[in-house]
Amino acid sequence: MIAKTFTGMEEVLAMELTDLGATEVRTVKRGVQFYGDKKLLYKANYTCRSALRILKPIASFKAMNETQLYDEVRKIDWSEYLDTERTFSIDGITSYSNITHSKYLALKTKDAIADQFREKFGKRPSVNKDYPDVAINVRIFKNEATVSLDSSGESLHKRGYRVATGPAPMNEVLAAGLILLSGWKGDTNFIDPMCGSGTIPIEAALLARNIPSGYFRDDYSFKRWKDFDSDLWNEIKTEAENEIKEFDKKIIGSDWSGRILTVAKDNVSSAGLKSTITLKTSFIDDLQPIEGGGILIMNPPYGERIKIDDIIELYKGIGDALKQNFIGYSAWVISSHQEALKFVGLRPSRNITVFNGQLECKFAKFELYSGSKKNSGENKQTEEKFRQNEKNDFVKRKRKRI
Numbered sequence: 001m002i003a004k005t006f007t008g009m010e011e012v013l014a015m016e017l018t019d020l021g022a023t024e025v026r027t028v029k030r031g032v033q034f035y036g037d038k039k040l041l042y043k044a045n046y047t048c049r050s051a052l053r054i055l056k057p058i059a060s061f062k063a064m065n066e067t068q069l070y071d072e073v074r075k076i077d078w079s080e081y082l083d084t085e086r087t088f089s090i091d092g093i094t095s096y097s098n099i100t101h102s103k104y105l106a107l108k109t110k111d112a113i114a115d116q117f118r119e120k121f122g123k124r125p126s127v128n129k130d131y132p133d134v135a136i137n138v139r140i141f142k143n144e145a146t147v148s149l150d151s152s153g154e155s156l157h158k159r160g161y162r163v164a165t166g167p168a169p170m171n172e173v174l175a176a177g178l179i180l181l182s183g184w185k186g187d188t189n190f191i192d193p194m195c196g197s198g199t200i201p202i203e204a205a206l207l208a209r210n211i212p213s214g215y216f217r218d219d220y221s222f223k224r225w226k227d228f229d230s231d232l233w234n235e236i237k238t239e240a241e242n243e244i245k246e247f248d249k250k251i252i253g254s255d256w257s258g259r260i261l262t263v264a265k266d267n268v269s270s271a272g273l274k275s276t277i278t279l280k281t282s283f284i285d286d287l288q289p290i291e292g293g294g295i296l297i298m299n300p301p302y303g304e305r306i307k308i309d310d311i312i313e314l315y316k317g318i319g320d321a322l323k324q325n326f327i328g329y330s331a332w333v334i335s336s337h338q339e340a341l342k343f344v345g346l347r348p349s350r351n352i353t354v355f356n357g358q359l360e361c362k363f364a365k366f367e368l369y370s371g372s373k374k375n376s377g378e379n380k381q382t383e384e385k386f387r388q389n390e391k392n393d394f395v396k397r398k399r400k401r402i
């Protein structure tokens with residue numbers, strides 16, 4: 001099978017799958033290949049926090065041109081997966097191949113399936129692009145085609161608990177992946193001081209309490225497959241739900257915006273996590289730490305619409321707050337603004353590249369010991385240089401426009 005994820009999350013997804021019992025686990029770009037049975041397929045969909053979807057390959061072959069593609073797709077016995085009462089959809093992706101158009105690839109695949117059904121049964125199953133029973137994925141890479149069934153349907157980031165969103169909600173799979181990347185095991189206090197609509201604290205609480213990522217979601221494509229085993233599915237759900245536990249530390253989500261916190265409140269209630277997550281209206285500088293140390297993970301505004309001086313102030317403020325109030329904590333900050341991260345004024349002990357969709361970001365870890373309070377001369381110099389460079393660039397851009 002192939003589990004898809006965001007760039008940068010491949011390793012954590014491989015670990016999740018290995019923990020579930022997957023074998024021959026191998027990371028690939030934006031995904032993980034692995035072996036497993038039907039039980040594993042259901043489990044991966046229900047519990048893998050860092051997976052976007054799980055594909056089940058059913059055939060691979062050379063596809064040098066459209067005729068070869070059509071012939072090979074027709075060789076697959078489609079009556080194993082589809083019948084005339086079930087609907088289907090085709091998603092085509094092609095790269096570095098003779099067949100260059102993904103829409104054409106999807107069309108040829110659809111023709112081959114429809115023609116096989118017409119020949120055998122005198123009629124064909126219908127296409128339903130929005131809510132198919134069987135979602136088929138055809139990928140050609142360097143003229144090698146793989147035909148897979150998409151077992152998830154809607155992307156697995158659609159957990160089912162989000163009832164409201166703010167202006168820049170984080171993708172749930174990304175949030176969970178960041179928490180897994182940080183190595184947090186749900187055994188210490190957890191704070192997101194810029195929680196927005198609450199995605200990071202909610203994903204942290206689900207992890208800490210062992211609540212399956214798919215707990216609130218009912219729909220998966222595999223439930224509409226011909227071979228769906230409802231007893232096995234119920235068994236998996238019961239097994240996973242029996243592992244749900246309480247959490248005896250604290251999870252705090254805070255944000256300066258009271259308006260966005262009402263959104264977070266709705267999401268937290270919808271996930272049934274009111275007793276696990278405390279939400280507070282606070283600027284990061286005013287937030288008081290919880291005794292006993294722990295971890296902070298935050299996603300400050302990225303800055304596309306924020307003025308450069310404000311970005312510098314924001315990141316300096318984050319650094320000051322961390323140094324003054326969170327000694328004993330580890331802090332992780334995700335930002336696409338690599339230069340701005342320097343204004344935190346602390347040297348990151350880790351700096352991981354991750355992608356938020358197409359946007360390249362750094363996920364930086366800052367260890368906060370008592371010595372972290374000093375702002376070194378080196379940082380002040382970097383700050384000055386950065387301000388100057390940004391201003392020069394800004395002037396250049398303006399001149400060009402004139």
Ligand SMILES: C[S@@+](CC[C@H](N)C(=O)[O-])C[C@H]1O[C@@H](n2cnc3c(N)ncnc32)[C@H](O)[C@@H]1O
Nearest residue numbers: 169170194195196197199255256283284299301
């Ligand atoms: C990119 S959004 C976070 C999105 C969030 N992860 C989610 O999934 O909805 C950044 C948040 O930081 C908050 N924020 C900005 N400056 C802040 C400050 N100084 N103190 C506290 N919150 C702040 C904003 O109100 C905004 O909700």
